[in-house]
Amino acid sequence: MRADARKNREHLLAVAGDVITEQGVDASMRDIARRADVGLATLLRHFPTREALLEALLRTNFDQLAATAADLETSPSPDDALVRWLRDFVASARDYRGVIASMVTAIADEESALHESCVAMRAAGTRLLARAQAEGGARKDIDGTDLFALAGSLAWLGDQPSLAPRADHLFDVVVSAVLPLAGHATAGRKDRP
Amino acid sequence: MRADARKNREHLLAVAGDVITEQGVDASMRDIARRADVGLATLLRHFPTREALLEALLRTNFDQLAATAADLETSPSPDDALVRWLRDFVASARDYRGVIASMVTAIADEESALHESCVAMRAAGTRLLARAQAEGGARKDIDGTDLFALAGSLAWLGDQPSLAPRADHLFDVVVSAVLPLAGHATAGRKDRP
DNA sequence: ACCTGAACACCGTTCAAGT
DNA sequence: ACCTGAACACCGTTCAAGT
Numbered sequence: 001m002r003a004d005a006r007k008n009r010e011h012l013l014a015v016a017g018d019v020i021t022e023q024g025v026d027a028s029m030r031d032i033a034r035r036a037d038v039g040l041a042t043l044l045r046h047f048p049t050r051e052a053l054l055e056a057l058l059r060t061n062f063d064q065l066a067a068t069a070a071d072l073e074t075s076p077s078p079d080d081a082l083v084r085w086l087r088d089f090v091a092s093a094r095d096y097r098g099v100i101a102s103m104v105t106a107i108a109d110e111e112s113a114l115h116e117s118c119v120a121m122r123a124a125g126t127r128l129l130a131r132a133q134a135e136g137g138a139r140k141d142i143d144g145t146d147l148f149a150l151a152g153s154l155a156w157l158g159d160q161p162s163l164a165p166r167a168d169h170l171f172d173v174v175v176s177a178v179l180p181l182a183g184h185a186t187a188g189r190k191d192r193p
Numbered sequence: 194m195r196a197d198a199r200k201n202r203e204h205l206l207a208v209a210g211d212v213i214t215e216q217g218v219d220a221s222m223r224d225i226a227r228r229a230d231v232g233l234a235t236l237l238r239h240f241p242t243r244e245a246l247l248e249a250l251l252r253t254n255f256d257q258l259a260a261t262a263a264d265l266e267t268s269p270s271p272d273d274a275l276v277r278w279l280r281d282f283v284a285s286a287r288d289y290r291g292v293i294a295s296m297v298t299a300i301a302d303e304e305s306a307l308h309e310s311c312v313a314m315r316a317a318g319t320r321l322l323a324r325a326q327a328e329g330g331a332r333k334d335i336d337g338t339d340l341f342a343l344a345g346s347l348a349w350l351g352d353q354p355s356l357a358p359r360a361d362h363l364f365d366v367v368v369s370a371v372l373p374l375a376g377h378a379t380a381g382r383k384d385r386p
Numbered sequence: 387a388c389c390t391g392a393a394c395a396c397c398g399t400t401c402a403a404g405t
Numbered sequence: 406a407c408c409t410g411a412a413c414a415c416c417g418t419t420c421a422a423g424t
Binding site for chain 3: 045
């Protein structure tokens with residue numbers, strides 16, 4: 001890649017990160033190009049689809065989550081490992097409003113630029129779930145797709161301004177269903193502080 | 194209202210129901226008008242916003258859900274009543290893809306044509322939850338907004354083609370968290386059939 | 387190689403003009 | 406009263422023309 005092109009690309013990514021943080025993943029591509037002082041066609045040249053742009057933005061985060069998952073797979077408590085990874089996943093989806101919907105769509109669309117990362121993410125969760133089922137207190141009637149769906153629904157809650165304040169609490173509620181036998185942190189808390 | 198206007202309105206509602214059933218709540222208003230063989234301005238004249246159109250489409254369903262909730266409030270089992278109402282709510286949101294997001298937004302927006310109905314809906318759920326907490330096995334650390342949020346997240350699952358097949362199963366999982374002490378139907382089932 | 391203006395087919399909003 | 410074509414300001418896609 002030519003030097004000016006690389007610089008353009010990096011500038012576009014930085015601006016896109018700002019705009020999408022403000023307006024969510026459905027932000028206008030034209031608006032992103034405008035704020036980056038390039039033509040719309042130039043943005044599309046670097047990132048031919050919205051998914052491609054998202055993929056580039058999420059790349060770092062995805063890699064970090066994957067590394068965390070790998071670490072957690074050998075951590076002492078399988079239950080804690082599962083809960084921690086779930087929390088990380090949901091937290092990372094909070095950076096860009098609407099990104100969870102893109103990820104769920106990408107899972108079913110092999111052509112999506114996000115497909116591979118999302119499938120890998122689900123696989124990591126599936127491994128942590130399997131270990132928590134075998135050696136910990138995770139219920140056995142759910143699989144990796146169920147876990148991904150629950151994580152997705154929790155991330156969706158965080159996207160809704162009127163529900164976001166409840167997201168942390170409801171995370172605990174859902175976790176209590178996934179780990180009914182675990183002595184996890186919130187197990188004994190039946191009333192709010 | 195003039196007779197021709199009423200006929201137009203009814204025709205528009207019927208067509209809009211079809212189109213939104215097919216394409217979800219973000220279907221093009223122009224497309225709805227086109228399929229109804231009227232000008233776009235005529236559709237907007239009857240329903241000045243997308244929410245107003247949705248409100249008219251959901252009116253019947255909302256009233257039915259409210260009536261059901263009223264019945265359930267005096268039914269013998271508070272736990273069953275809560276679960277049944279939750280199930281009805283989630284099922285009704287399944288008719289129009291994306292409608293749950295509109296409802297959640299409407300709860301926070303007093304100007305929305307859907308606001309009143311959604312607030313009433315949440316209130317009905319809150320009453321059923323309170324009874325299940327007082328006389329049944331519902332956990333006491335959640336309130337009506339939490340319940341609405343959980344119901345919303347389950348409805349959202351149903352909107353995602355890749356996750357919808359899990360919606361019924363995950364409904365049971367979430368219910369098991371809301372009613373940890375209840376002898377509900379799925380309590381003993383720890384593996385899938 | 388890389389960039390971009392312009393044409394295109396869409397969208398929802400608004401309103402003056404028609405019946 | 407009720408309807409609607411047309412103008413408007415948007416959107417993402419595409420590509421011929423420029424540097």
